[in-house]
Amino acid sequence: MFLTSIVIAVVGVFLLLMIASFVSGYSLPGMILTRLYNTVGPYVVAIITGIILFTISFFILTQRSIRYLEEINIALKNISQGNLETRVNIKSRDELGELAQNINLMAEQLKQLIEEERNAEKTKNELVTSVSHDLRTPLTSILGYLGLIVNDKYKDELVLRYYIDIAYNKAQTLKKLIDELFEFTKISYGGIKVNLDRINIVELLEQLAEEFVPILDENGMEYRLTLPENKIYVKADGGLLVRVFENLLSNAITYGKEGKYVDIQLENENNETIVSIINYGETIPEMDLKYIFDRFYRVEKSRSQDTGGTGLGLSIAKNIVELHEGKITAFSQNGKTMFQVKLKSLLEE
Template identity: 55%
Template sequence: MKNKFIHTVRWQFIFIFILSIVFAAGTVLLAYRIVKSIVGLSYYSGPLRWVVNNIGSTPVMVVVGGGLFLVYFFIFSRKIIGYLEEITQGVQEIAKGNLDYEIVARSTDELGEVAETINVMTRKLKKSIEEERKAERTKNELITGVSHDLRTPLTSILGYLELIETDRYKDEVELRYYTRIAFEKTKNLNKLIDYLFEYTSLPGEGIELEMKKVNIYGFLKQLAEEFVPILTKAGMTCRVTAEDDTLYIRADGRQLVRAYENLISNAIRYGSEGKFVDIKISRSGQEAVVEIVNYGEPIPESDLPYIFERFYRAEKSRSSRTGGTGLGLAIAKSIIEMHGGKIGARSHRKQTVFETRLPLQPSRQPGTDS
């Protein structure tokens, strides 16, 4: 800490200031002694004696000393000023769009910290731009792909409905066959439309949350009951357990439903082989911890760091069978973080766990809760 205090730009300039005064004073005194010895020589005595008699040695020494001080100050501060100019040139280069440019951190003082901070900012900006471009490319690919896929089932539906409308079928069996195909194509069409809606309804920074007191156990218990038809169709059961069923959080219920719907849907989609979805609620310090557990195929370790990214789909072959846009987990992460919480995942051979942590409702005196 002491070393850091000493090695600052402020102290460097103070040191340079003192050093410049010392060198200027030393040079003036040395020059004074030389001039004094020269005055005794007849050849130089005339002009020097005139200066001494008419101007005075003291004013001359002050003026010369001041000039020397400026010269020495510029010389001794050249390194700092040069580094400041180098940082300025670097910032200008970065401003032109060269995000690969890095300013060399030549010192441990404030200028070195400024240079390193600019480098960190540039790296983050570059990464952010790359991620934005990647997301834009993926979004365009998604919309292009889904738009193309929308045309195929729609064409089939129109074709079969035209056959039915114009009575071009042999008997009721063929009529039901055409109807069933149209129905299946309509379901596919509905799924694709849901994908597009899911993308367009991604939570953004400008969204305003309507925060209310929520009992997390009651909230998830009710949500699990709404999934009963889907669970039954998948041959699964949802079990909700809580160490403490009186944990309260402050949340926007509508947004929180979206987050946990995506997490539960994900558990059903990829965990149907395990027959159960477990929702475990507990408390850790001042946080409500919710674990959503499925017992299906594990998520590969290489995919775990990326599963909350937009459009990322772990195990591409499995995703192609089960569907999904790769947006559900990204939406859940965004909503949980908007509530000041955290989300994570862990997976091994026996189970996959998605864990969320949300701040508990602060304790209040009776009658003060809104």
Template identity: 50%
Template sequence: MIAKLLYSLRWKLIALFIFSIVLSVLSLVGVFFVLLALRELGINLPTRVAQGLADMFTIPVLLVVAGSFFFTVYIFVLTRRRILYMVRITEAVQRIANGRFDERIPVRYNDEMGELAANLNKMSEQLKTSIEEERRAERTKTELITNVSHDLRTPLTSITGYLGLIEQDRYRDEVELRHYVHIAFEKSKRLHVLIDDLFEYTRLSGGGLSLRKTRLDLVEMIGQLAAQFQYEMGRAGMEIRLHFPDRNVMIEADGDKLARVFDNLLANAVHYGKDGVYVDVHVRSAGGEAVAEIVNYGEPIPPQDLPYIFDRFYRVEKSRSNDTGGSGLGLAIAKQIVELHGGTIGVASDRSRTVFEVRLPASPASVRRAPGATEVS
């Protein structure tokens, strides 16, 4: 506290003021001795000028005028760097006000002026970040409207087209009629899924979704979800294998919301991992976290697509087209739900396998070790 007070601008200005006075006094003494020295050398003109001024204004007045002159000179010289620094700060503020948020002021002092420069730099950085986020949000909104319009229009066009054929009796027989109705029905279901996902994503993005957390067993929940996929995997010629080294992994979570996350991950594993035959599900406790991994051995996700896999409406075009993919919001919704629970979700993919990993805070003393890994096939 004392050190900060001593380095404050107030004390520095007081020190400069006193130092200028001392230098002014020393300068007057120096002038007096110079005049004496010149007089000893026989140079009397400066002495006669000084004597004349003293007779005209009196010595005290002459000393005050000369002292004020020296004081002004020293104050100007000693504060010049400070004044230039203030001018630099003022110009930087004007440039920031004009929208140049990349402007930075060098912090040269450890007093209030230095703090002012540092705070202005921080303010400029925050303004730049806020404006970039606002622009990004505007672009996101525009892209969202564009993507939603496109994804809604595609099934609507099909539904309208096939219902139009039915309305105009442009079908050969009842078999073709039922075919048109089936296509329209499937497209309407896809439209329903898209609207539901869009509504859910909007609620999550807007912070309008509250979690109803209860204590639940992650091992039991994922085991039940995996059982629901047995029939679908059997039809696809696939097999699901569960690896549960811990008998129980307890967490505090909204079971319905979290079930949607793992339902989406399992559905993706079945949908895009058919070439790999197996889907492995691992649940364990590690470092105070509940860790769940969904592994499939199908076609890998290209490296250039991995950073964007959790973006809304993002699809890996080669394998996730509108015909085979979902709404394009499933993983974005999953990411937001996991983050609402204070967890993280990530993906890694190479030629051998694709792994989606979810990490959630585990409840204290929540783990009981199992005698061995559990497998369901």
């Protein structure tokens, strides 16, 4: 602004000098100018004109900026009162224009942050609602059967035993749900510390597969392991990574019993580690596949068969994989269901 006013003043003086040389002597302004020139000298005239022009243009320009500043001030007040839709017009490319732009950016980011916060709040509320429902179901059943026992409402020892069994199983379901819920909230709401290590994923999968042998046997199943020749390392929290594959493997057993085999495959492609856990048998319907990683989501069939699941396993797995900046996907077609975990490989040292 200051510079602009000086430029205007200098240009003004030049113009005045030019005009003066053209009109001198012929007209009234010319006569006045000539007079002034003769009495105080051309330099003084030039300096005085310069100062006058500078003051006028500086005044006009600052007035405009002050009005713009007032506009920005009103917008800021509006934003601070919570009207996050308020935006300032960008009128110039100078510092004030930049200020206006930054204020608009700030308002936009504030708006987004508040929306995210609201969504998180909504998700938490939904979680509480569905959890209360899921906790109440087994609890009601436990209380029902224990009530029968307490009030001696059973025919004989055999019936008593039967009631106790049901109550015990339901109590176990309840414990599983509470454990998984605890794990889920810990992982999803940032309450977990990820300890990254250099993990030999070949070894991890070999060990895990062996640990699953008893459960596989129990269900008349076998694992088939396909591993690459060389070692593959990833940067991960070993304990958390094990949880992912445990969840996938126990699903493959629970939902793939009739398929007899669980395939565990490991590949390394373009510095990406890909672990695939595959089971055979009935496929997951296409319409369910996209919700499979949502918390509490269970395919209708597993719900009605009462496999005792909580619908949290896959969302826990997904959260853990995402904590490692990886990706988890599900495919289910022609009797083959495959869950794939992709992680960035560590380069060989």
